[in-house]
Amino acid sequence: MGPFVPELISDQLNLIVALFIGVAFGFVLEQAGFSSPRRLAGVFYGYDFTVLRVFFTAAVTAMSGILLLAYFGYLDIQSIYVNPTWLMPAIVGGIIMGFGFIIGGYCPGTSVCAAAIGKIDAMFFVGGGLLGVFAFGEFYPFYHIFYESTALGAIKVFDSLGISQGLFAFMLVVVAVGAFTITTIIEKRVNKSFAPSLEFKPIKHKIAGAGITMLGVMFIFMPSRQAHLTEKVQSASYGASHSVKIMSPDELAYRIIDKENSVQVVDMRLPEQFAALALPGSVNVQVKNLFGKELTPILSDRRVVKVVVGQSDKESQTAALLLQELGYENIAMLQGGLENFQKTILIPKSQATGSRWDADVNTFRANASMVISQMIANAKNEQPKVAKQEKKIQGGC
Amino acid sequence: MKTKYMNPYLAGFFLGLVLLAAIFVTGRGLGASGAIKSIVVATVDGVASTHAEQSSFYGSYVGVGKDNPLKTWLVFEIAGVLIGGFLSGLISGRLKFVSEGGPRISPHRRWLFAAIGGALFSIGAQFARGCTSGAALTGMAVLSTAGFITMMAIFGSGYVIAYFFRKLWI
Known part of the structure; x- marks a missing residue:
């Protein structure tokens, strides 16, 4: 049962695993076009929604994989790291990152990827990033109280909303498919001649969207592994x-x-x-x-x-x-x-x-x-x- | 010059599989800003170790009994990103020293704005405990509340301010 850290994979080996995962991560980011800041910024101006498509598809894929692996007992969902929530720092940090995204045209991961293929602006972004952390560290005493405030622990989004995990997973899938549809329409209006979405055949995408929505519906009816097994042994x-x-x-x-x-x-x-x-x-x-x-x-x-x-x-x-x-x-x-x-x-x-x-x-x-x-x-x-x-x-x- | 990128849905699917593999094997997702932090921590520690140990920010990462800050998961992962990005650029013929920006911006201004943006992104990522990959993407995949809040804050603020910075891109 995954994850294999720390029992099967030692701390040393884990670093090697990290390197390989990083290679795959960097490769996919570059293939997706995330080494291009014009593409990344396009999501904010409506001429290119590639980022949204890749980002949402990745989130839905990984989430679905986690839920299915956990349901069939291959992944111990209690052991995986869930990012803890510091509510106000998360909001303020996110807003600052929005500025960084628009002004800089990258995010940290994509800037490293773009620097790897020789993008000079990406190298400046990485350099600025290093200085940013340094500045944050030097002035840390001024805001460390805010930094540690509103700590809510490793809470899950469906608990925060008071709904079931399956219903939330379904909603995320629906929002993703809805966003794909709407942004494609916007993209073609803003960018009449060479919108990236013009390369897609509409019918294929309608079928894919319907298929993914069906997958989402399945999540609503998928009980937790505990509920499923308990019901099974009590029958x-x-x-x-x-x-x-x-x-x-x-x-x-x-x-x-x-x-x-x-x-x-x-x-x-x-x-x-x-x-x-x-x-x-x-x-x-x-x-x-x-x-x-x-x-x-x-x-x-x-x-x-x-x-x-x-x-x-x-x-x-x-x-x-x-x-x-x-x-x-x-x-x-x-x-x-x-x-x-x-x-x-x-x-x-x-x-x-x-x-x-x-x-x-x-x-x-x-x-x-x-x-x-x-x-x-x-x-x-x-x-x-x-x-x-x-x-x-x-x-x- | 128009280079062919992968279909975004396919790329997203593969990116999701990479993230899933990371979580399945190691129990943790992807990240980037943490590696940048580690590099800064290691540099400050190397140049002025007393200052680093006394600082309330760096102090928690360095000192007696702590591993080298560069010997961390995300630093290795980001080293992999450099390799993977390079390989992809090599295969697709995109290796080139070049700057990219909107049609109305000079390269030097683009560099300046890239550096400012990078600094802001890093500062924001410290508050949010992660960037687009570590907090937003991974956080969403594991259904962390923070992941969704951070994602909405990043894109929400981006859309609100996009108009004022349009000369940078369109």
């Missing part, structure tokens, strides 16, 4: 053909007391419930975190049986089936959830079923109750373990 037909190993409270208690290292309790309850009472050595996991790579180190050892503990059997079963569906092996669920464990082991009542083992069972449970309660109490008194520093993907400019 009746799935339950009939898939089962989960069940572990009794007694067996789990025995293995906990024995401090077996081939058991890992995976507690699916809410963090508050987990804070109030947690089995020794257990980890608290929320369903939404199962789908990424975050928990792979804990869940992927085949020799360890992962015992799913929920509040109820239904909750445990759904989580256990999800884990199996996601490809993890050696999964079991605790019979009756934590409530049953509490009743049978932690606060045992002597019971007589008439079996000749009753006395032994009661002795074991009374013992287990003491030992495990002690283990729980010890764990609470221990210094909380310092959470391992996650190696986060760095990004942004």
